[in-house]
Amino acid sequence: MTPAAPVPPAPGTGGALAWRSPAARSAAKYRAIFATQLAQTAAYPADVAARSLSIVVFMWVFIHLWRATYEAAGQSQVAGLTLAQTLWYLVLAETIVLSKPRPAAAIAEAVKDGSIAYQLNKPYSFLLYHFSVGLGDSLVRMVGNLVAGGALVWWVAGPPPDPRGWPLVLVAMTLAWAIDFGMVALIGLLGFVTEEVAAFEWIYSKVLFLFGGLLIPLDFFPDGLRTVAERLPFAYTLYGPARLFVTPDVDRFAHLVTGQLLWLALVGGLAAAAYRAGVRRLTINGG
Amino acid sequence: MAAIRVRDLRKTFAAKRKAAGLRGSLAALWRPEHDTVQAVDGIGFEMEPGELLGFIGPNGAGKSTTIKILTGILYPTAGDVDVLGFVPWQARRDLAFHIGTVFGQRPQLWYHLPAVDTFQLFGKIYELDDAVVRRRIDALADAFDIRHLLLTPVRKLSLGQRMRCEVAASLLHQPRLLLLDEPSIGLDVVAKQRIRDTIRHLNAAEGVGVLLTSHDAGDIESLCKRVIIVNHGRIVYDDKVSTLKRQFLTSKRVEVRYAESMPAGFTVEGTEILKVGKGGYGVKLAFDTRRTPVEAVVARLAAAGTLVDMTIEDPTLEEVIRAIYETARPHAGAGDGEASAAVATAGAVGEPPGAAP
Numbered sequence: 164m165t166p167a168a169p170v171p172p173a174p175g176t177g178g179a180l181a182w183r184s185p186a187a188r189s190a191a192k193y194r195a196i197f198a199t200q201l202a203q204t205a206a207y208p209a210d211v212a213a214r215s216l217s218i219v220v221f222m223w224v225f226i227h228l229w230r231a232t233y234e235a236a237g238q239s240q241v242a243g244l245t246l247a248q249t250l251w252y253l254v255l256a257e258t259i260v261l262s263k264p265r266p267a268a269a270i271a272e273a274v275k276d277g278s279i280a281y282q283l284n285k286p287y288s289f290l291l292y293h294f295s296v297g298l299g300d301s302l303v304r305m306v307g308n309l310v311a312g313g314a315l316v317w318w319v320a321g322p323p324p325d326p327r328g329w330p331l332v333l334v335a336m337t338l339a340w341a342i343d344f345g346m347v348a349l350i351g352l353l354g355f356v357t358e359e360v361a362a363f364e365w366i367y368s369k370v371l372f373l374f375g376g377l378l379i380p381l382d383f384f385p386d387g388l389r390t391v392a393e394r395l396p397f398a399y400t401l402y403g404p405a406r407l408f409v410t411p412d413v414d415r416f417a418h419l420v421t422g423q424l425l426w427l428a429l430v431g432g433l434a435a436a437a438y439r440a441g442v443r444r445l446t447i448n449g450g
Numbered sequence: 451m452a453a454i455r456v457r458d459l460r461k462t463f464a465a466k467r468k469a470a471g472l473r474g475s476l477a478a479l480w481r482p483e484h485d486t487v488q489a490v491d492g493i494g495f496e497m498e499p500g501e502l503l504g505f506i507g508p509n510g511a512g513k514s515t516t517i518k519i520l521t522g523i524l525y526p527t528a529g530d531v532d533v534l535g536f537v538p539w540q541a542r543r544d545l546a547f548h549i550g551t552v553f554g555q556r557p558q559l560w561y562h563l564p565a566v567d568t569f570q571l572f573g574k575i576y577e578l579d580d581a582v583v584r585r586r587i588d589a590l591a592d593a594f595d596i597r598h599l600l601l602t603p604v605r606k607l608s609l610g611q612r613m614r615c616e617v618a619a620s621l622l623h624q625p626r627l628l629l630l631d632e633p634s635i636g637l638d639v640v641a642k643q644r645i646r647d648t649i650r651h652l653n654a655a656e657g658v659g660v661l662l663t664s665h666d667a668g669d670i671e672s673l674c675k676r677v678i679i680v681n682h683g684r685i686v687y688d689d690k691v692s693t694l695k696r697q698f699l700t701s702k703r704v705e706v707r708y709a710e711s712m713p714a715g716f717t718v719e720g721t722e723i724l725k726v727g728k729g730g731y732g733v734k735l736a737f738d739t740r741r742t743p744v745e746a747v748v749a750r751l752a753a754a755g756t757l758v759d760m761t762i763e764d765p766t767l768e769e770v771i772r773a774i775y776e777t778a779r780p781h782a783g784a785g786d787g788e789a790s791a792a793v794a795t796a797g798a799v800g801e802p803p804g805a806a807p
């Protein structure tokens with residue numbers, strides 16, 4: 164038989180890439196998936212811009228609401244935050260929410276249209292595939308939202324908080340992103356069992372808005388409610404990173420990241436277990 | 451060693467049953483009732499490395515279920531399966547490196563990006579060297595005639611163009627076995643033919659084994675040497691395509707149009723007139739190639755008047771299956787010893803459900 168094409172080294176055995184460790188080859192895989200999604204999202208700059216417009220609208224409403232609130236209170240600080248700090252907090256929280264990945268929709272869609280068959284038939288982890296896709300999708304929109312929302316608030320309320328805190332915020336936001344991914348992936352995995360997952364996702368996002376402090380920072384909550392809310396994963400997704408952004412300090416950061424890692428381990432473990440159960444069910448019952 | 455070995459494969463699905471109306475929904479929630487569907491009912495076959503094997507059957511016959519079990523994304527209810535030395539559902543990811551899959555119209559190419567981006571991504575996913583991927587894309591671009599399509603966003607491709615790219619993508623890692631579930635569904639005749647030609651070419655050039663399902667006998671006829679026909683989860687035929695053609699694709703249906711009107715009571719020797727259209731211009735007739743050769747029928751039709759148009763159709767898959775069942779039944783009285791022998795080689799011929807005495 165005359166090969167019409169160059170024969171690649173035996174796949175899966177490393178072949179020409181055998182000199183690279185399995186971990187490095189695996190990392191290259193997910194980096195490529197991430198980069199491909201990044202390219203796909205970035206292929207629609209108009210779409211990204213339109214989405215960034217919504218943060219401008221939301222922030223415009225917030226600016227008016229909170230200005231009125233601070234005027235009514237007649238104080239420059241409420242619950243320990245100035246108006247400018249509250250607005251920068253809200254920009255960050257809104258950015259996180261408006262750039263959230265959509266693994267639930269993606270997984271449910273894959274189950275419904277049958278492309279799950281491909282995703283289970285490739286040599287990668289199903290969850291890490293969606294993780295990489297989500298990260299690529301989020302990153303583009305996050306940049307768009309941060310720039311658009313930040314520009315408006317800068318113009319209205321002055322410059323952002325101390326840039327020396329930004330690297331810490333970036334770490335916290337990454338962990339926050341991962342916790343949210345885990346939660347939404349869990350909901351998406353319900354798609355292996357029920358047809359519709361949109362309702363569950365809707366409920367989750369409303370709970371996240373409320374207990375995460377999207378509309379009102381947790382500082383403004385009554386004490387009892389605040390104590391409870393601060394310990395829930397939602398606060399580690401929204402309130403934590405946004406609050407760190409306005410008053411960065413190492414203690415706050417350490418406390419936040421510890422909590423985030425704990426929640427991440429729990430949610431990640433649950434998602435992995437749910438995936439195993441789900442895929443077992445799927446492979447027995449069919450899609 | 452066989453590339454695929456399947457023995458007594460069975461798959462039963464439990465489908466939730468729901469009575470009509472709100473009461474039915476509530477009852478189903480409270481205590482779901484299950485209907486069982488026997489999707490695959492004792493299938494067994496072997497496929498040699500590099501073979502081009504057709505797997506055909508009407509909708510619901512169990513083709514997709516079988517393919518899904520072979521790729522490892524479905525557990526069988528019972529039976530043994532060996533694909534390239536792997537038990538698919540136990541080693542799905544290891545097996546994935548050695549097989550390529552195409553599932554009908556489901557997309558695996560990234561919709562908003564040019565196909566070449568997906569190709570490059572697959573290169574990483576299958577852990578291939580960049581230089582190897584480049585050369586491979588180059589070779590596939592020629593083989594599938596898709597070089598001019600590779601840089602166009604997939605969403606702008608026609609279905610036929612997209613399917614050529616889809617099949618090419620599934621071959622990027624040079625799998626030893628390609629499993630195609632209805633790759634030609636929804637395609638027009640020309641696009642179908644192009645896909646078939648390319649698959650045949652790659653099979654010959656690279657020795658990749660191809661198992662291909664279809665509910666259209668025509669797909670297999672021009673592509674495979676051997677065909678398995680399934681119906682209701684069972685194999686009803688497993689033999690050469692040429693034998694199938696000779697024995698079961700013999701009843702042809704012909705439609706002709708004449709420039710002038712044919713007289714009432716119009717007949718053509720060796721054929722059965724099914725219908726003469728209003729005015730006598732259009733005629734439908736049927737004949738059996740074992741009794742009357744095609745050329746004789748064409749000559750006689752042409753002699754009868756000025757032909758304007760003519761189409762010859764093969765029997766439908768359902769008709770073929772009915773014919774197979776009829777010859778398999780000893781009391782059917784067809785007396786065609788050769789046909790029953792061929793069917794018997796299938797070794798798994800069953801009576802149609804409900805036909806058992």
Ligand SMILES: Nc1ncnc2c1ncn2[C@@H]1O[C@H](COP(=O)(O)OP(=O)(O)O)[C@@H](O)[C@H]1O
Nearest residue numbers: 448449450463465489509510511512513514515
């Ligand atoms: N996940 C499933 N749950 C219940 N029944 C199923 C499922 N998948 C397939 N079936 C049933 O199994 C039978 C065979 O289906 P399939 O293998 O898709 O047939 P084909 O691909 O030959 O058209 C059909 O009756 C179909 O309705």
Ligand SMILES: [Mg+2]
Nearest residue numbers: 513514515632
């Ligand atoms: Mg099918």
